[in-house]
Each structure stands twice: as structure tokens, then as C-alpha cells.
Amino acid sequence: MADLNVTDLHGSLTDRALNSMNFLNEVANHYPDAISLAAGRPYEEYYALEDLHSYLDTFAEYLRDELGYDEAGVRQQIFQYGRTKGIIHPLVARNLAADEGIAVDPDAIVVTVGCQEAMVLVLRALRATPADVLLAISPAYVGITGAARLVDLPVLPVAGGDDGVDLDDLVAVVKRARADGLRPRACYVMPDFANPSGLSLDLETRRRLLEIAAQEDLLLLEDNPYGLFPAAGVDRVPTLKALDTERRVIYLGSFAKTALPGARVGYVVADQTVATPDGTVGLLADELSKLKSMLTVNTSAVAQAVIGGKLLQNDCSLVTATLRERDIYATNLRAITDGLAARFPDGDVAWTVPSGGFFIVVTVPFPVTDALLEKSAHEYGVLFTPMSHFYDGDAPLNALRLSCSSVTPAQIDAALNRLAALIHDQL
């Protein structure tokens, strides 16, 4: 007999959202020789161990020369317990000003253990009663669904449609939820090159989304991991946070794709004001900080120093720092869509042509099940992600997600040959 039964543990553990990632990782691990068009990890050719040393040194210099710490102070900043909200907040604020045109008080920033912790903090704060619900544009990044599960917060899907969000459906979902006695707290949205849809909101849609958020008294959780990676010739569109004049937007930031995932450093901008019973008014960031003190105490200062050093070495602009990667992603994205066009001229297979980011959705005339993924890995040597993993519910869909971010053009060519063989054999 086992020591414990999973049915006696938290319900999230038997939920599809938490097992989805596990399943996909396991398939990838079992078939290491399969070419992965599944992994959303960033391109790694330019990572260099000596950069870590250099970033640490640069950050130490900054503490010394710009902030005036003595040697003991520098050591204390990097080695000791530190400020719960983080120690690179002034650099994050400079980065947001440089790359996004967002002016933000550094005190409204909480540096987090990747963007994932930022999501958990925000959802934990917002989930006060069983009536609370989160809205999320569907299909949605599995990380937001998983974070919501951890805090017992139901997620109501809002149709994404062909434009990235169906605003009429958003209003309808809010009204229906309220009629049902629920309290919609926020709507999660990835306006730029979304994972998994690849879709982006145009400027007009962003403005209307902000208007609706104001009308419906809804917060927007803007997640922006891919914004620096437009396709060739595509102009970037301002973030929701850059357009936000009413503090409607909680901005979730990641350095995983723009600097390196191994630091696990992200952040949240939470400049919303919060009234307390004693009459004082603080920042939502400070409430998130209290939660963080009991979740992870603070984000690794060593890891923050690495990201801080990288920011400092690039005048706090990651647009500049990621030009090589942007070109690679743009080239790969084009190679996949062109490669699909060459292999499927007939119209029984369709795909999105994203304006940037990592992801392409391919629609096929048969259900893309988990079993088909395993068959593909085993018999064809190619990995993708069944789109059903990004929807609540088990039903397989006739669609799969391809990622362009951690492969070479030669791998793309081979992978598409294998994928085409699989698809043709299914028809």
C-alpha cells in the first residue's frame, strides 16, 4: 500500500493543466532524437559561460559606482537575504522605458522567480472568495491555467477568434459570469505573438480592449514574453500597459526569452492603488510583495545580478541585445510557413502566418491526439504540441502547434518532411 493517495492531495494534481506539461516533457525525454517543433525554449547558440562572469562583475560595479555601496555592501546585496520586491527594479524600469515606452515607478515593480511566480502572486491576491473567476483569451498559455489551479481560481475562456480576441464575447462572458453570481477579477491576455495562437492584437483592438476593461471594471493581465520578436518587416505595436492611462493593466514581464531562462527572473508591474481598512493607500506591488515573502522570500540576488548585468551591458535595451535572435526567429518562422506551403499546396492543411513570435498553428483534417504525438515521435521522429493542451477539456482538436525558436533551418526542413509524412499517412 502506498503512503498517500493522490485523491487526498490538492485537486490541481489530478487536473489536466498540471499533467499536460508533464506529459509533453515525458514524450520529449523518451524520444531525444526526434526533432522538436514543440519546445518553446529560446535559441541557445549565443549563450556563453564567460558572459555569466561578466554580467556578475558588471552588476557589482553598478552597485559600487552608481549606487555607492562599499565592498561589504556589494557582497551583502548579492549574497544575503534582500529586498522582497527585488534589487534590479530600477534597471527593469529603465528597460521598460527604453524598449516599451512605459514609464513606471520602480517601487511598483516586483521582481519575481520568472513570470510564472508573477502570475501566481497576482492570481493569489485576486482570488479572495469562491465566487472569483479569471477570464483568459482562448486558447491560453497552460502556465496561466496552472497558476489559477494552484489558487483554486476557475478560468472562463473568452473566444480568441481570428483577431486575437473576440471583444463581444469578452463582454458576454463578463455579463454571464456576473449574472451567475461570479466575480470576474481580470482577463489574461498575451497581445503580442501569443502562445499558442501566434496572433497579435492590432492597435485599435488594444484601445477597445482597454475601453471595455474600464466599462466592465476589469483588470487586464498583460503577458508579454515575445514582444521583441516581430517577423521581418513588421512594426511593433505599443503594449496595453503603454496605452493604459487608468492603471487597468497589470504587466507581466519575462527575461527568459530576451536574456536567459536559467536565471528564472521575471517581474510584474502592479501600480494599482490599494486602500486598506486603516485608511492608508498603498500599491498593489506591496501587497504582492507580502505574498512573495511567504512564497519565495525574494528572487535569487545572484540570478538578479546576472540579469542586471546583462541589462547594464546593453544600456537597458533588450531590443538591442536580441537583434541576432530576432533575425533567427524571423527566418525560422518564414522557413516553416514557406515549408508548409511547399508541402501542402492543396488546401487540406492550413496554418497561420504570424507576424512574429515563436508559434504557428497548423490545422489538419483529423484529431490531433496525445497518442498521435507519441506515434509521431516514435515512428516519424518529429515533435509538436497538440492544440488541445491549450484548451480546458480533454477533447482533441484538429490542430497542432509548431515552434520555431530552438531549431536550425536544416532541422526545420527535415522536421517538416517528417510531419508531412505523418499527415499524409493520416489522410
Place this chain on the structure above:
Amino acid sequence: MADLNVTDLHGSLTDRALNSMNFLNEVANHYPDAISLAAGRPYEEYYALEDLHSYLDTFAEYLRDELGYDEAGVRQQIFQYGRTKGIIHPLVARNLAADEGIAVDPDAIVVTVGCQEAMVLVLRALRATPADVLLAISPAYVGITGAARLVDLPVLPVAGGDDGVDLDDLVAVVKRARADGLRPRACYVMPDFANPSGLSLDLETRRRLLEIAAQEDLLLLEDNPYGLFPAAGVDRVPTLKALDTERRVIYLGSFAKTALPGARVGYVVADQTVATPDGTVGLLADELSKLKSMLTVNTSAVAQAVIGGKLLQNDCSLVTATLRERDIYATNLRAITDGLAARFPDGDVAWTVPSGGFFIVVTVPFPVTDALLEKSAHEYGVLFTPMSHFYDGDAPLNALRLSCSSVTPAQIDAALNRLAALIHDQL
């Protein structure tokens, strides 16, 4: 009008546990010139920036030479997204064997963002229904109370008494809880030089605690941040996990005091078996891993590399690596208890004489309020922690906690003079 009201946010945010740490930090920040016998941070004189570089290099060598990674593989391990349960688990297992005599399957270890995340993962897993409760030896580390608040898990105090745990009270609390329809999931205990009591469980008490856990079908959450720091002449006692033959103990490990806090690396040993509805049996560590994938994705690989390098440079023994610090803590502990004896010969003030660790509890004939702490900081220039912060409830107690870990003997002497002046003025 503020954007949000804290009463619409999660209940933990208005809870004393989450505001306690904030209040104490604020007092410390407002009076930076006061001598702190409040901070539980480790002694920092021996931290050196060049060690970070050396640890990173050592870990990279280990990946190369011992695990056989090529250069691209080494970079991938340190820079990329990685294994959710961590990448230094084999080294943590060697450390547990070397320093604690604990034999553990590395796969039963989850490397976490400090011990705090380990607590949250375990409590999140165990809290399945509103009937679930956690037991904790009182007074308790505020971090466990805070973690429990984040997952809406009530904490029932178990009397600590003079021996570190009142076993009769433990049984009584369990029986009373069950009679009330509650489900006690586990009991949190810090058997070695506990924070804040300074008390340790003797070997016989540890054995009886394990027996009671078996009888009452209770898990024990063993937290052991201070075990490597016995007072001069004191022998270490085996951990509960080393004595555990039935997988009753979930072991919470920290590298903050034994390596460095700035890495934010801890771990949990969760070798309990878990049955799933499909008939397979896995490890609790793998269930915690699923939760972790949605909480922080993985622990910073850069931070793990720093801790891994430090372990490797010390043959995975932190006993060896912390000999200098152990002597300092032992000397300081003695300086505080001797200093109290010299200043309070009369018996109206009493204090514990711990056999190790960082903390001494001083009992005084008046209530130690938060206001008194502020007065002490402002008028006397000395900081301590009112013991009420380690109990559930607001009532001030006639006791305060002193910490010996981040001060010099000269600071201790001055601080005790100031404390004595405060105490005499209150009498």
C-alpha cells in the same frame, strides 16, 4: 478613490502572519543605526565575490567531467529551462549522506527556491479540503504560518514546552481536531535549535515523536536550517529523517545558512509513495514537481550552479565548509547568555541557554509590544523580535527573541548594554 480595496483581495493579506515580517523589516529599515539582535541572517564576513565565479566554474567542470556533457550541453544546463525537480539533486543527496547520514534517492528530492517554496509546495499538496489542518509546534517560525495562509490551511498550535515539544499535547490536539471533523495532515517541527525557541529535541523525544506520528498516521515536516551549528562542546543529534524508517518525515532543507541566502536554493526530500487512480504508484516528490512547474517552473539553474559548486568544492560536506561560522555562532551565543547573566544577576529577567543555533529567548516582567520595539529602536538603538510574532494572535507576551548570527562580540556588548537600559527603564 483607490483602484482596489485590500478587503477584496486574498484574506492572507490582512493576516498578522504576512504583515509581521513587513513590520519587523520596516522597523529595521527606519533605524539602520540600531544594533540588530533581531536579524536571523547568517554571518557574512566570509562571503567573497570571486567565490561565485569559482563555484560556477566548478559546477561547469562537474557537468563536463563527471556527467559527460559537451560544451553545448553544459551551456544548456546552466542557461536554459531545466528539469523541474532541479539539477543538483545528486549533490544534495551526497550532502545528506555526508552531513546527516540520510540515504535518499536523488529522484525523491525537489530543489526549490529556498526552503520557503518547499513549504508552500508541501502544504499546497496536502491541503485538499477545508477540513485539512496543519499542526505546528508553538512558537513557530512565521514562514510556515505564512505559507499555510497562502493555501488557506489553518494551523493548530502544539505546545512546545521546555523540551521542544509536548508530546501529550500533540496527541490531544490530533484527537480534538479529529473529533471536530478536521483532518490533521502533518505536524511541522524544527528539531534542532528551533527558530524562535532555540530548543532542540533529544534523541528519545525524536524517537517518541516518530512513534506517535505512526500511531496517529501523521506526516512530520522536519525543517532543519540550523542543525550544523551546535554550541561549543555539544554533539549533534540525528535528524528525524535519519531515524525515519517508515517515510513519515518530509525533510525541508535550506542552503541559506550553510552556503548563502542570495542563491535562494533549498530543497525537500519527499520519498513518500503516492497511489494514483490509474493504479500506478509514484513519489510525492513528483507530485510536488507538478505543483512547482506552475509555481516557479524550475529553480534558477545559475543559482543551483553556485550552490552545486560550493558543495563540490567541499566534498559535499557543509559541516566542513561552515566550521568558521559555527565557531562564530557558538562564541556569540555564549557572549549573549554570559552578557545577560552579568547584567541581570537578580532573577527578574530569565533567558534560555540554547545548545546551538541562532536564537535566545529572554523573558521579562512586562509585555513586549511592537510599540516597545519601536521605542527600543528609536531611543535605545537596539533591535530584537517580540515573541508574540511567533504565535497566532495579537496578544503581546513577556518575551523577546535575540539572534546571535550577524553581529560581532563588540556589537553584542553594546547591544546588551542598550537592552539592559531599556529593560531597567521598564521595571
